[in-house]
Amino acid sequence: MNSFGTLFKVQIFGESHGEAIGVVIDGLPAGLSLRKEEFSNDLARRKGGATGTTSRVEEEQIEFLSGLFNGKSTGTPLTAIVHNRNTTPLDYELHQSIPRPGHADFTAKIKHHGNNDYRGGGHHSGRLTIALIMAGVVAKKLLGAISIHSEILHIGGVKPWDSSLQKAMEEGDSLGGVIECRVKGLPVGIGEPFFNSIESMIAHIVFSIPGIRGIEFGDGFKAAEMKGSAHNDPIISSDGTTSRNGAGGINGGFSNGNELVFRTAIKPTCSIGKEQESYNFATGNIEKFTIKGRHDACFALRTPVVIEAATAIALADLMMLASAADTLSR
Numbered sequence: 001m002n003s004f005g006t007l008f009k010v011q012i013f014g015e016s017h018g019e020a021i022g023v024v025i026d027g028l029p030a031g032l033s034l035r036k037e038e039f040s041n042d043l044a045r046r047k048g049g050a051t052g053t054t055s056r057v058e059e060e061q062i063e064f065l066s067g068l069f070n071g072k073s074t075g076t077p078l079t080a081i082v083h084n085r086n087t088t089p090l091d092y093e094l095h096q097s098i099p100r101p102g103h104a105d106f107t108a109k110i111k112h113h114g115n116n117d118y119r120g121g122g123h124h125s126g127r128l129t130i131a132l133i134m135a136g137v138v139a140k141k142l143l144g145a146i147s148i149h150s151e152i153l154h155i156g157g158v159k160p161w162d163s164s165l166q167k168a169m170e171e172g173d174s175l176g177g178v179i180e181c182r183v184k185g186l187p188v189g190i191g192e193p194f195f196n197s198i199e200s201m202i203a204h205i206v207f208s209i210p211g212i213r214g215i216e217f218g219d220g221f222k223a224a225e226m227k228g229s230a231h232n233d234p235i236i237s238s239d240g241t242t243s244r245n246g247a248g249g250i251n252g253g254f255s256n257g258n259e260l261v262f263r264t265a266i267k268p269t270c271s272i273g274k275e276q277e278s279y280n281f282a283t284g285n286i287e288k289f290t291i292k293g294r295h296d297a298c299f300a301l302r303t304p305v306v307i308e309a310a311t312a313i314a315l316a317d318l319m320m321l322a323s324a325a326d327t328l329s330r
């Protein structure tokens with residue numbers, strides 16, 4: 001469904017070429033000061049316009065519809081939206097009959113019996129991540145001194161990637177990438193095993209971002225090739241500091257007080273400029289076609305801030321759960 005979280009509950013809505021993209025945050029404590037300017041930086045980090053990203057550039061002006069009074073959260077649902085102004089819905093008519101390989105055109109059409117808004121991928125557009133950014137800014141504020149930072153490790157397997165990105169673009173093709181996220185300052189014991197373990201909640205929300213192909217914590221898939229003596233993280237002080245961090249800062253589904261580290265694999269954009277083949281549902285033939293519209297040659301370039309936002313949302317919820325559980329147990 002379109003909501004995530006137990007106590008810090010985020011519900012997202014909107015379509016790429018519809019009126020707006022928005023978020024409702026339920027469970028936001030009263031009294032948190034929020035100014036529009038505080039959202040500008042993260043919204044700008046997600047924007048298109050740079051080399052390798054979409055030429056669709058929107059103003060991304062946030063508007064609050066509810067839950068904010070005199071600059072502070074009221075304790076009732078906070079609703080925030082960003083309008084879609086720069087839309088080109090006619091670019092997507094073709095994909096009603098020829099679904100783009102790799103996009104949600106086919107699956108959404110079948111699932112929703114043809115009632116889906118197919119314009120720009122509708123609800124399955126990367127544009128929906130604006131809702132995560134808005135909630136992420138609020139969550140980051142709630143997390144206070146806990147810092148979350150994401151960066152691109154490579155694009156298409158290389159770093160620096162400028163020339164390979166340029167080549168892919170000249171060929172009308174696309175590239176993916178790997179993004180690493182690090183969280184500093186988490187106390188020990190955040191996470192609610194079994195099903196709300198910290199890695200389950202982060203993986204859940206990160207995998208909800210469109211176009212994600214994998215996630216690994218700490219040593220990740222390499223752990224399967226290591227011996228226990230190499231993968232174990234020796235504890236070297238009473239606060240739980242370890243001399244290495246193969247667990248990525250998590251043991252038993254709880255944060256262990258070390259840096260939380262995970263990497264996310266982002267797929268190459270499916271909407272490429274090259275001619276492709278797909279099934280035409282109108283004619284019943286496999287046909288050649290080319291995609292119109294404005295697309296990122298590499299949306300991994302715009303995704304670090306989205307992963308930070310998703311992480312902040314999951315952690316804000318888990319922090320609230322931990323403090324509620326503590327209150328009860330005391």
Ligand SMILES: Cc1cc2nc3c(=O)[nH]c(=O)nc-3n(C[C@H](O)[C@H](O)[C@H](O)COP(=O)(O)O)c2cc1C
Pocket residue numbers: 054102103104121124125126127129209210211212267269270271294295296299302303306
């Ligand atoms: C920030 C961001 C921007 C994206 N931009 C595009 C794009 O321009 N063109 C495109 O085809 N897919 C884009 N995507 C990916 C699609 O939304 C995604 O591939 C599609 O919804 C299908 O979902 P899936 O890849 O998870 O199966 C973007 C994703 C993100 C996170």
